Amino acid sequence: FTEPENILIKINAEIDKESLCHKVKEMFTTEITKKENKVKKKLEEKEAEKKEEVLLAEPPPPPPEPEKEKETPSKTPPAKGKPPS
DSSP: SSSSOOOOOOOOSOOOHHHHHHHHHHHHHHHHHHHHHHHHHHHHHHHHHHHHHHHHHOOOOOOOOOOOOOOOOOOOOOTTTTTHH
């Protein structure tokens, strides 16, 4: 009751009873479908927000480590002036 809903729908009641009932039923069905779609959309938005919050709350995965080059034992050249042993 706090917010206007703008849900007033006018129907001409100066028609035969069967047509009037059909028209009212049609209007109710249309409005129910609109309401269901609106609720589904809100639920989807809330789910998307929750997923986004979870993603923002989790720390980012560590960056992949660069491949280290295989260390090969290097032969050190003999020092100058010393005979090889």
